Amino acid sequence: MLDDTIIAISTPVGFGGLGIVRLSGKKSLAVAKKIFKPKKRGTKIIPRRPVLGNLYNPEQKDYFEEAFLTYFPKPYTYTREEMIEISCHGSPVILEQIVRLGIKEGARHADPGEFTLRAYLGGRIDILQAEAVNDIIHAASYKQAKISFKQLEGSLSKQVSALRSQIIHLLSQIEARIEFPEDGLRTSTKRTLKTLENVVHSVNRLVESYNLGRTLSEGITLAITGRTNVGKSTLFNSLLEKDRAIVTPHPGTTRDFLRENISIKDSIFTLIDMAGLGSPVHPVEKEGIKRGKKLASQAEGILLLLDASHKETPEDFKLIKRFQDKKVLLLFNKTDLPQKMNTERVKKRAEHTPTLEISALKGTNLKNLKEKIHTLFVPDLAQEEEIILHLRQKLVLEEILDSLIEGQSLLKQGYPEEIYAEEIRKAIPLIGQLTGEIHADDIINDIFSRFCVGK
Numbered sequence: 001m002l003d004d005t006i007i008a009i010s011t012p013v014g015f016g017g018l019g020i021v022r023l024s025g026k027k028s029l030a031v032a033k034k035i036f037k038p039k040k041r042g043t044k045i046i047p048r049r050p051v052l053g054n055l056y057n058p059e060q061k062d063y064f065e066e067a068f069l070t071y072f073p074k075p076y077t078y079t080r081e082e083m084i085e086i087s088c089h090g091s092p093v094i095l096e097q098i099v100r101l102g103i104k105e106g107a108r109h110a111d112p113g114e115f116t117l118r119a120y121l122g123g124r125i126d127i128l129q130a131e132a133v134n135d136i137i138h139a140a141s142y143k144q145a146k147i148s149f150k151q152l153e154g155s156l157s158k159q160v161s162a163l164r165s166q167i168i169h170l171l172s173q174i175e176a177r178i179e180f181p182e183d184g185l186r187t188s189t190k191r192t193l194k195t196l197e198n199v200v201h202s203v204n205r206l207v208e209s210y211n212l213g214r215t216l217s218e219g220i221t222l223a224i225t226g227r228t229n230v231g232k233s234t235l236f237n238s239l240l241e242k243d244r245a246i247v248t249p250h251p252g253t254t255r256d257f258l259r260e261n262i263s264i265k266d267s268i269f270t271l272i273d274m275a276g277l278g279s280p281v282h283p284v285e286k287e288g289i290k291r292g293k294k295l296a297s298q299a300e301g302i303l304l305l306l307d308a309s310h311k312e313t314p315e316d317f318k319l320i321k322r323f324q325d326k327k328v329l330l331l332f333n334k335t336d337l338p339q340k341m342n343t344e345r346v347k348k349r350a351e352h353t354p355t356l357e358i359s360a361l362k363g364t365n366l367k368n369l370k371e372k373i374h375t376l377f378v379p380d381l382a383q384e385e386e387i388i389l390h391l392r393q394k395l396v397l398e399e400i401l402d403s404l405i406e407g408q409s410l411l412k413q414g415y416p417e418e419i420y421a422e423e424i425r426k427a428i429p430l431i432g433q434l435t436g437e438i439h440a441d442d443i444i445n446d447i448f449s450r451f452c453v454g455k
Helices: 028-035 092-104 114-121 127-137 142-152 155-179 189-217 232-240 283-298 314-322 343-349 366-377 391-412 417-425 427-435 441-449
Strands: 006-009 016-024 036-038 051-057 062-072 083-090 220-226 258-264 267-273 301-307 328-333 355-357
Touching: 006 092, 006 114, 016 028, 016 092, 016 114, 028 036, 028 051, 028 062, 028 083, 028 092, 036 062, 051 092, 062 092, 083 092, 114 127, 114 441, 127 142, 127 155, 127 391, 127 427, 127 441, 142 155, 142 189, 155 189, 155 417, 155 427, 189 267, 189 391, 220 232, 220 283, 220 366, 232 258, 232 267, 232 301, 232 366, 258 366, 267 366, 301 314, 301 366, 314 343, 328 343, 328 366, 343 355, 355 366, 391 417, 391 427, 417 427
Parallel strands: 220 267, 220 301, 301 328, 328 355
Antiparallel strands: 006 016, 016 083, 036 051, 051 062, 062 083, 258 267
């Protein structure tokens, strides 16, 4: 497969001022010369210097577009192979014709992510950097884009490599004591434990960083819930700053659920507006309440609304109790109306739960609400710490952590060096799996299948 020359459109689908078709493989220049002719006869194609010319259709023996061709010789290219980029007007018809003619002249259409796959297989990047490429393309926030850029530059790879070096150095000391006991190569248990603790701490921080990474790349699901007619849909619209949900003064207006994303300080939140919880008067409303309860139980956080213009009710206290095991922000809504709720009494019943008084209709305290949402639901990490964005990375790191903790535990219990060293040693191939040094075809295929064609 890697002997093939591949071709694909590398710019987004649709119309644009500029479009790029990319080729990679040993026949790239030969194929390109069949469909591109320099404006001036005899013009030499010099590496990394764009050449102005016309695109040529060998079948019809005519020209159909003006373009620039840039030639990149191996190995100093993205894929470590010979590469060509053809830049022209961003017309889908023109770009598709270039690809069709390139295939006719001996290239093959690239699979999703195949250019980056070749960069990985060619040793230019590791799997962590390859994942960062896709993360930059699909970044949901500027902060995530910056994190992904750092990881593409190798920041996460370097940290993982440093951890690997620490573990190997520790194992070499332990194994030297096992193999050559007569040489007196003794290292104190205290020192070994200290080294292990440092490595465990570093790996654990990476695992914990996934909670923040997920808020940047995927988002945290927040369910807006409460009794009927407390202003859930109004709050939903106010946070989105658009009329997405239907709002009426009649209870039970929302009978299904709506889902939308918002960004607060570079973190993504998925808001869910759902049917009010209470006694349904219609079978459709009953189903809506059933779905709402399920969504609320699955959500990572709850925005629980109470109507402060009415007296507190047993149903309000039941809702507070229902969500006592989840992260909840309790909101006293409708503060623009005369207040009848004893908010102090409610706060006592909802001890340790953060609260805020708002008016979703008038926009009162919505800025403070967004601040509180970010503070309560987004994990806090030091600015300079590495942040992982993928569940795959987190799961492998957890396996590494388990092996190190088990080795640490055996060492503390006084087991022989051979026993706890074997547990620590399990971390080495796992690190290779994390960076892609150890190939697992199903994992590799899954990672690159999520890439767009042309990258």
